[in-house]
Amino acid sequence: MSVTVRVPAKVNVQLAVGAARPDGFHDLANVFLAVGLYDEITVTPADELRITCTGPGADRVPLDTTNLAARAALALAARHGIDPRVHIHIAKDIPVAGGMAGGSADGAGALLACDTLWSLNSPQSELLSLCAELGSDVPFSLLGGAALGVGRGEQLTPLAVGGAFHWVFAVADGGLSTPTVFQEFDRLAAGKAIPPPTPDPALLDALRTGDAAALADTLSNDLQPAALSLRPSLAATLTTGTTAGALAALVSGSGPTTAFLTKDEETATQVATALQSSGTCHTARPTTSPARGATVVGLDRV
Ligand SMILES: C[C@](O)(CO)[C@H](O)COP(=O)(O)OP(=O)(O)OC[C@H]1O[C@@H](n2ccc(N)nc2=O)[C@H](O)[C@@H]1O
Ligand SMILES: Nc1ncnc2c1ncn2[C@@H]1O[C@H](COP(=O)(O)OP(=O)(O)OP(=O)(O)O)[C@@H](O)[C@H]1O
Structure with a gap:
């Protein structure tokens, strides 16, 4: 069996x-x-x-x-x-x-x-x-x-999620170690006051209503500066996707994959094509959530 x-x-x-x-x-x-x-x-x-x-x-x-x-x-x-x-x-x-x-x-x-x-x-x-x-x-x-x-x-x-969201994921060459990215977060945060982490009510609302534009306005990743510090080339990938029509772009978790939220499937295809031909990533993968x-x-x- x-x-x-x-x-x-x-x-x-x-x-x-x-x-x-x-x-x-x-x-x-x-x-x-x-x-x-x-x-x-x-x-x-x-x-x-x-x-x-x-x-x-x-x-x-x-x-x-x-x-x-x-x-x-x-x-x-x-x-x-x-x-x-x-x-x-x-x-x-x-x-x-x-x-x-x-x-x-x-x-x-x-x-x-x-x-x-x-x-x-x-x-x-x-x-x-x-x-x-x-x-x-x-x-x-x-x-x-x-x-x-x-x-x-x-x-x-x-x-609760009120509808489907369209994404493109730009896969980078090579990986990033999660502990190393958290260590870089600590290094960048040294000497600064770090507020207790709290969920953003506007973001939870955007998920609940399935509103891609509102979700794009509220996406955030506190590990992004650390991932960009360790892999500066990701900045060019992020810019390529937004220039090609993504509503917003961010590093996925600890990276180095980057994520692009688009308004519909057609734009996702267009953003994936632009990313793939730009040479700023290894592979561009359109998909949906949840x-x-x-x-x-x-x-x-x-
Ligand atoms: C970056 C994220 O992917 C976001 O979802 C996760 O926080 C990482 O989750 P994960 O890969 O399952 O991580 P774990 O296997 O639990 O922990 C690996 C290492 O990441 C760091 N780590 C992870 C989670 C967390 N809340 N704080 C941390 O500092 C620690 O150095 C830890 O030793
Ligand atoms: N089944 C597995 N698949 C991939 N990597 C694994 C697996 N089991 C252990 N590992 C180890 O975990 C490391 C991280 O791989 P993984 O693909 O989980 O990273 P990640 O997607 O960045 O993780 P996360 O997003 O949870 O922080 C790899 O470099 C590898 O050494």
């Missing part, structure tokens, strides 16, 4: 970052939106715990037990006293180390796939608490849609 789960990427439409905490994390007001780029995780019983990965950037994905998908399978097996020997295959389409929660998606996907394979039927609350142990972004990968994340981003409240969270898409009983 094998089980396949599909998991979306995310963009942070608001990422308000507070001061560094004693445990090394930062308190956040993190408004997550799931977008239609997906990894697919397939789990099959095997003689040993084994990981394979295909797709763009697969050569940069660890195939040992540091992989979040392996850690998820091991954590679920340990919780239930189950033999964790499975083959986990990751069909990657989410940019690796791109600020779109690709590894987190694989962690959430492996958790749901193993839960299904092992017929555990765990309640969602139990899966969400296991996700939070794996990483700050992992609970949202399971949930999908849109949500406000507080604490280090793992404490979620689902948000997207469903981790979902079982294949159950093969042979």
Whole structure:
């Protein structure tokens, strides 16, 4: 038997970052939106715990037990006293180390796939608490849609979204390390007063009403200056997309993927074409949001 789960990427439409905490994390007001780029995780019983990965950037994905998908399978097996020997295959389409929660998606996907394979039927609350142990972004990968994340981003409240938003994601050459971007945030913030992070009511309203122009006016990412400081070339990518007709542009999470919100699908195609031909990114990917969270898409009983 094998089980396949599909998991979306995310963009942070608001990422308000507070001061560094004693445990090394930062308190956040993190408004997550799931977008239609997906990894697919397939789990099959095997003689040993084994990981394979295909797709763009697969050569940069660890195939040992540091992989979040392996850690998820091991954590679920340990919780239930189950033999964790499975083959986990990751069909990657989410940019690796791109600020779109690709590894987190694989962690959430492996958790749901193993839960299904092992017929555990765990309640969602139990899966969400296991996700939070794996990483700050992992609970949202399971949930999908849109949500406000507080604490280090793992404490979620689902948000209503009133319509589809059109995006283009410009994938950069190479990745950025999330801890390094937070460290750069701390360096840039040194000596400044950092207000406690709070969600922007106007942004939550724009999501609720599905108003792309209002969302464009309220997008914000406190990690953007840090990502631009580490990767100055992203400024040219952002300008290319807005010049080509995007309503707004921002760095996705910790970067280096950049996100462009457009008024409709036609403009998204136009912005993607301009970005692709500009040479300021590796690949431009048009897509929509919100997207469903981790979902079982294949159950093969042979
Ligand atoms: C930038 C975001 O993607 C926005 O959604 C997330 O905050 C990062 O979430 P993630 O990749 O799941 O991060 P984790 O695996 O939990 O943490 C990796 C590292 O990022 C930094 N980190 C992460 C989350 C947070 N709220 N504060 C932090 O300072 C810490 O250095 C931490 O050791
Ligand atoms: N399944 C996985 N897929 C990709 N990277 C993984 C995975 N498991 C562990 N990693 C490690 O995590 C690092 C970050 O990769 P990931 O694709 O999750 O970054 P990201 O999308 O920027 O994360 P986030 O947006 O959650 O901060 C990689 O460089 C890799 O070493």
